[in-house]
Amino acid sequence: MLPALCATQITSWGVLYYAFPVLRPGIVADTGWSSSLVTAAFSAALLLSAAVGVPLGRLLDRNGPRAVMTSGSVLAAVSLLVVAMAPNLLVFFAGWIAAGGAMAATFYQPAFAAVARWWGEDRVKALTAVTLAGGLASTVFAPVTEALTDTFGWRGSYALLALSLGVITVPVHALFLRAPWPPAVSGPATTTTDEAGSVGRIAKSRPFVLLAGAMLMAGFAGWGVLISLIPLMNERGADSSTAAWALALCGVGQIVGRILYGRLARHTGIAVRTVPVFGVGAGAIGAFALIPGPVWLLLVLATLVGMVRGNFTLLQATAVADRWGTHAYGRLSAVLAVPVTVTTAITPFAATALASILGGSPSLFLVLALCSAVAAVLALGTSTQRTEAPSSGQSRSASGDAPDSP
Numbered sequence: 001m002l003p004a005l006c007a008t009q010i011t012s013w014g015v016l017y018y019a020f021p022v023l024r025p026g027i028v029a030d031t032g033w034s035s036s037l038v039t040a041a042f043s044a045a046l047l048l049s050a051a052v053g054v055p056l057g058r059l060l061d062r063n064g065p066r067a068v069m070t071s072g073s074v075l076a077a078v079s080l081l082v083v084a085m086a087p088n089l090l091v092f093f094a095g096w097i098a099a100g101g102a103m104a105a106t107f108y109q110p111a112f113a114a115v116a117r118w119w120g121e122d123r124v125k126a127l128t129a130v131t132l133a134g135g136l137a138s139t140v141f142a143p144v145t146e147a148l149t150d151t152f153g154w155r156g157s158y159a160l161l162a163l164s165l166g167v168i169t170v171p172v173h174a175l176f177l178r179a180p181w182p183p184a185v186s187g188p189a190t191t192t193t194d195e196a197g198s199v200g201r202i203a204k205s206r207p208f209v210l211l212a213g214a215m216l217m218a219g220f221a222g223w224g225v226l227i228s229l230i231p232l233m234n235e236r237g238a239d240s241s242t243a244a245w246a247l248a249l250c251g252v253g254q255i256v257g258r259i260l261y262g263r264l265a266r267h268t269g270i271a272v273r274t275v276p277v278f279g280v281g282a283g284a285i286g287a288f289a290l291i292p293g294p295v296w297l298l299l300v301l302a303t304l305v306g307m308v309r310g311n312f313t314l315l316q317a318t319a320v321a322d323r324w325g326t327h328a329y330g331r332l333s334a335v336l337a338v339p340v341t342v343t344t345a346i347t348p349f350a351a352t353a354l355a356s357i358l359g360g361s362p363s364l365f366l367v368l369a370l371c372s373a374v375a376a377v378l379a380l381g382t383s384t385q386r387t388e389a390p391s392s393g394q395s396r397s398a399s400g401d402a403p404d405s406p
Contacts, residue, residue, distance in 0.1 A: 001118065002126055004176035005111050006133035008069070008169045012106040013134050014141030015165040016076055016099060019158070022145040026154035033089050041089075041096040043345040048100030049107070050341035053334035056104050057113065060330030064181035065114040070173040072105020077166030084158035106169065108134060108317070109337055113330040116321040117182055124265045127317045131258050135310070138251070199328045203335055210381040211319060216339035218278050218375035221368040222309045223347040225285060226250065228368075229302065232361035236292055246302040253306020260307070261314040269383070270322040274315055278376035281308035286369035289362045316340065323382075 020042050028035045059068055079102055082095030104110075111130050119126040141161075148157040202208050229250060233243035264273055284304045291297060320332045355364040 001114070001176055001179060002129055004172045005114065005130050008073070008106065008172050009108070009111055009130055009134045010137045010140060011165055011168045012073070012076065012103075013137035014144075015080065015161045016103055016106070018138040018141050019145045019161055022142055023149060023154045023157060026149055030154060031089075033092070037089060038092075039348065041093045043348075044093065045096040045100035045103060046341055046345035048097055049103035050338045050345075052101050052104040053109055053337055053341070054331060056110065057330035057332070057334030060110055060113040061328055064117070064177070065110045066173060066177040068105050069110050069114075069177060070170060072102045072110070073166065073169035073173055075099075076102035076106055077162045077170070080158050080162035080165070084155045084162065104334075108313075109334055110330070112317045112333060114177065115317075116326045116329045116333075118179060120182075120326075123321060124262050124314070124318060127314055128258055128262055131310075131313050131317065132255060134313075135251070135255050135258065199331055202324050202328070202332060207323065207382045208332075208336075210378045211323075212336055212339050214274070214278065214375040214378035214382065215316060215319075215336060216343055216375075217371045217378065218281065218312055219340040219343040220347060220350075221281060221285060221372040221375065222305075222312055223344055224351040224364065224368045224371075225288075225305055226309075227348050227351045228355060228361050228364055231355070232288060232365060233298065235361050236295075236298060238295055238298070242295060242299075246299055249299055249303045250306035250309070253303040253308075254310035254313075256303075257307035257310025258314060259310075261311050264311070265314075265318070270315075270318060272383075274319075274379040274382065275376050277308060277311045277315060278372050278379055281305065281312075282369045282372035282376060284308065285365055285372055289365035289369060319382075 024035070024038055024042075027033070027038050031038075056068055075098060079095050079098035082098065083092060086092035086095055108131070112127065115126045115130060116123050145157060145161065148160060152160065226247070229247050230240075230243040233246050234240070238246070284301050288298070288301050288305070291301070316336065317333075320329050320336060324332060351364060354367060355361050358364055358367065
């Protein structure tokens with residue numbers, strides 16, 4: 001199952017997500033549609049994936065990932081064929097909106113739900129493997145997409161990518177995700193086995209609300225850095241090649257961060273490690289804003305920021321299971337993913353607008369550093385407590401924060 005999930009994550013992310021920035025210039029040039037409208041269609045897909053993720057999470061909790069991810073793969077292939085053949089902007093938008101539903105059913109959230117339930121206490125190792133695979137999607141599919149574009153144009157490229165996605169992911173999800181769905185395990189902060197009541201209580205609890213806020217702020221900071229890194233490097237005097245290397249090293253840092261996360265998880269509790277990760281991110285981003293050079297130091301900072309982003313992905317993947325168990329992981333992780341996904345969709349526009357208002361990328365990076373620092377402060381309040389109802393022969397547990405799971 002793990003190799004299957006890794007293969008489908010590479011393919012799904014590569015075709016549905018990373019192919020778009022490569023093909024967007026060709027779409028604009030061929031159709032005459034404005035770049036902002038073409039980008040808005042893609043952003044609409046991301047926003048819809050956030051909304052659809054919550055009901056899909058409920059299905060995942062009850063029935064497992066096989067039906068959800070297989071159906072999502074079919075929808076992904078069909079929706080991209082619609083995009084490829086779109087005669088006008090309205091149909092183009094419709095295809096991407098359908099693709100948003102496919103993203104919710106095939107990206108990290110359903111894969112994380114599968115790993116959290118099937119691998120139990122060993123989930124960090126499995127999650128690391130899945131996210132490493134997802135991190136390779138751009139490495140594999142960006143050059144492949146570019147090569148296809150040279151021969152087939154953007155329409156032919158999307159059609160071929162859609163067919164390859166269907167051929168790879170549909171049978172793999174259908175055939176390899178057949179293991180029995182194990183019973184859910186309650187976490188230290190779960191007080192009831194009633195799913196609806198427990199999910200509602202957790203989602204309204206102070207730790208969950210603070211966690212969602214921390215993820216939103218850290219997500220905006222991380223995506224803002226990726227969007228604005230090349231402009232910042234150019235403003236620091238770096239040429240286009242060096243700026244591209246900075247972005248590439250940020251990607252390398254993400255892989256390194258994910259590899260090192262397992263060791264970090266073994267020695268710290270979930271809330272304990274969240275705070276310094278976001279704090280280090282604030283320091284590295286702030287250093288970008290304040291240090292003009294030399295170039296080698298900026299490249300080191302890019303790698304460090306990438307490592308923080310790599311840790312962020314796994315922090316998000318383990319946040320729910322480590323605090324509240326796996327009994328409603330799909331639904332709770334989908335709720336937690338909403339602010340991050342919405343942030344991903346609006347960051348390209350928001351970061352560009354802020355840089356213009358503030359007078360350049362260095363000032364923008366100071367704002368992004370502040371966002372990461374706020375995330376670290378919010379994370380201080382995300383540890384959970386166990387409060388059990390008293391029963392005969394059992395006293396009420398003392399209030400206060402229980403230690404985080406190792």
